[in-house]
Amino acid sequence: MNAEHDNSGSTVTTTVLGADEIILNMGPQHPSTHGVLRVKLKLDGERVVGSECIIGYLHRGVEKIAEHRSYQQFAPYVDRMDYVAAVSNGLGYCEAVEKLLGAEAPPRARVVRTILTELQRIASHLVWLGTHALDIGALTPVFYCFREREEILKIFEKYCGARLTTHSFRIGGLQYETYDGFEQDVKRFCEDFAQKIDEYETLLTENRIWVGRTKGVGILSAEDAIALGVTGPVLRASGRKWDIRKAFPYAAYDQYDFEIPTGPAGDTYDRYLVRMEEMRQSRRICLQAIENIPSGPIMAKVGKVLKPPPGEVYHSIEAPKGELGYYIVSDGTTQPYRVRVRPPSFINLQAFDRMARGALVADVVAIIGTIDIVLGEVDR
Amino acid sequence: MIPAILQAIRPFIIPVVCGVVIVGVFPLMAGYIVLLERKVMADMQARLGPMRVGPHGLLQPLADAFKLMLKEDIIPAHADWFLFWVAPVMSVTMALLAFAALPIGPAFQIADINVGILFILAVSSLGIYGIVLGGWASNSHYSLLGALRSAAQLVSYETAAGLGLISGLLYAGSLSMKDIVQAQSDRGVWFIFAVPVGFFIYFVGSIAETNRAPFDLPEAESELVAGYMTEYSGFRWALYFLAEYANMVVVAAIATTLFLGGWLRPFPGYHQTLPGTSIELLDALPSILFLVVALYSLKLTPRQPVKIQKIVMLLVAGGCALLALVMAAALFAPDPVKIGIHGAFWFLAKVGGYVYAFLWVRFTFPRYRFDQLMRLGWRFLIPLALVNVIVVGSGMIVQENWGWRHPLLSAIVTTLIMLGVAVFLAYDDEKHQATVQAAGGE
């Protein structure tokens, strides 16, 4: 079953195994690997004794493409990495290039960017919650989640015409002014959303089966998480209060008041609680921001042709899944010399083996879900 | 010669006709149970469900059936073709065989076997072979894992569900399906009120036995793709599907017969008559219900966008009106006919309610993990069921010897005792789990 199609140069041997150990291939076509991830599991009965993630089925050479596009031309490509959080990707890239240029977006643009990014965070977490619950067997939350996500996507659509891969930001600020009624839409959404989160929580948080399936599953200690470079909600659930929004504030985050939730145990249940609380905090940020959007220009003066001075820059933001960093080297021409992306999903996926060892097959599904990977970002 | 043969086959005519009706009608009915499931699911998930084929998706089952029949029939390479072929047939045969002893109303029963309920349990316990052999014959890890899980799960939960049934059977004092209903009529109480804990155990056990969520591990989509059905497609897959829904109806029918009063009308002591007639209000309820549905369909008819949909909707309205007419006419028919038709209505209504509870549970709860499922079965349900049998038995003795005439009195006492036992078991299980986790797994 697994020997003949092994075209990935993997290191797991499929030689003679003991009577109890079998190798199970999950994916790349599997309902709960969230795309084209392939996981090779070494099983002792139903218990995982080893695992290997085999990636690259969605590799498109995004970083290489960057070397043959101008800075503006490359911006839409980054949306295709983490396609459930395209706005965040765009923000990271635009700010990195702005840093390289020495420019800064005007205040109004920064506030609008913050609002849209936080909405995107909520949308991304909603996708995570729905699919995660579906993996664990709860059929209903996914529809509730997508119902609310739809509202967010509608706001995006009204703002820039696109729903999924929005390309809503430009280097130096925004392309579009906010539409009439933008504030009302966001406000209405945020006000309704508080009650919606409670609705999800009544379905899951206290549910014995849900707690049984997630508590104590896929434990990742803070030390391990840091050693593996894990960031985002996964790290915070392990108890470290690390959030780029607080540590190196970007956009307009320094103006707003919000909490960074952390979890005590670093298990799947804590990651669930952390993400739920993050949605509440995102809502809070949106509500604060929408109260007071400064007026003024939305675009800094960066010129039509971007020619950053030679040099290099690393800029990272807190994407919904963790630290999303862009490392850009300029050789003074209109095209970047090298772009390297630090995708949170890719790094977080490294922790999978640590979490899955000793778990049961059913837990593997929960663990893949709880890392919250998007294969477009892992493979790039 | 011919009269002799006629004489010989005469006792078989009615059962054979009933059997043919069930085998012929049930697959269609299963299709509509699927439609119902999808509609209920859609309702709970804030969406519409199938709307395309026919008005409100009413022709969807037929479309699905045609699609499944036209699909390519794939037998995987290196599969054991004989068992691969035979397994789904086995599954569906055993599931439909159980219908032989189900009393759908006092008049409509293929055979009143004096070990009826055991017969149904026996036959439905054979359905496991369809799953296990199918999973093995597919020659796939997912299928085999699903099959093994299924075998372990069915064996465990059959025990619990069986013990749950026994507590009800203690009250019934018979294994014949007809006598069980009769006993409830005589005692004047449905056994769900006499042994609520037994009913609860059977409910959980029957969900697990039919592989429905939250116990649908053998076909857990997110883990094992589709479990034992992974390699099946087209019509064979449809057979498995049919077997699953048939099993669902069978367990619902057992529960209805033993715990929910079978074909008996609710509130037998309530005798409010309709003004100006001698017809009882509750007896007239079915026809009123069908009439309302018919009128509602009629109201929806002009709103259908396509002509063919209008026609189908009109047919639905006509069908419901016809049923209402039949139910109403039965009120004036001689007693056996009246009880037969109305009994069938109440029986099917109760089965429908039980199945609805299944669906409700399915869309509300996440899925158990395998070890949790086993723990729930062996550490909670089976001990609870064992204690329940003893407590209910003792309660009956006490009731008979001490002269507690009212059946509900001992029911209340035994239920309170059982609740205490359940709390204790849950507490003990949690403590055990804590020590296991403290010891670091295993």
Added chain:
Amino acid sequence: MTVDKILFAFFAVLAVASAVLMVTRRNIVHSAVFLITTLLATAGIFLELQAEFLFVVQVILYVGGIMVLFVFVIMLVNLDVSLHMLQFNRQRFVAAALGLALGAQVFFALWVGGHSLRLPSGASLQLPPKNSEAIGDALFRHYMLPFEIASILLLVAMIGAVVMAKRKV
């Protein structure tokens, strides 16, 4: 009464044929399936003998319990290896001859001495109609001690099986 005979013949032929297939099949799973068929045919014969309760016990316990255990174990031990090996052992001809000789001997004994056994004709007596009640009566009135002993046997077997199958005792 012809229905009786037809049923008996059908089940008997089914039982013997699948028993033979069970012994001769190469694949263990097929063997198990044929044994299941034999057991079901036997259950049919029980039904034909008006022993409904034993019919149900046979189906629930034998087919639904014991054979599930067999199938389960067959699937746990891997089968591909033994499939290609020699299926019968070296003394197979002698053994088969001896087995058949035993059968022939008993048959001969029946043939010769069957009339002197004074077996009841069967048609004369009827079983009590309520089969399960009669069995319960007999079991708990006259055979209480054997019943308890059987339960202890089961307990012992259960403990034995757990100890055997456990990895670390």
Added chain:
Amino acid sequence: MVPLEAYLLLSLALLTVGVVGVLIRRNVIIMLMSIELILNAVNINLMAFSRAWGNVYGQIFAIFIITDAAAEAAVGLGIILAFFRNRETVLADEMDLLKW
């Protein structure tokens, strides 16, 4: 009415097949299944006699035999599993040492 001899003959046939199965197969699981076949043959006898005598005592004995078969299957399969774990074989003629 089916004569009693017919049941005895059927039982004899199953017994013979079972005995031959135990003797000629190498696979322990099939040997165990053949033993089940023999027990089953006994059951048919008992049931036939019970019917012939018109009482249920034969059926009681059949119940005990089924109990016995269950116990035997559980322990036997337990041994086979334990053995398979040690030696990775289920063939009877490879079980030729007292200790591994």
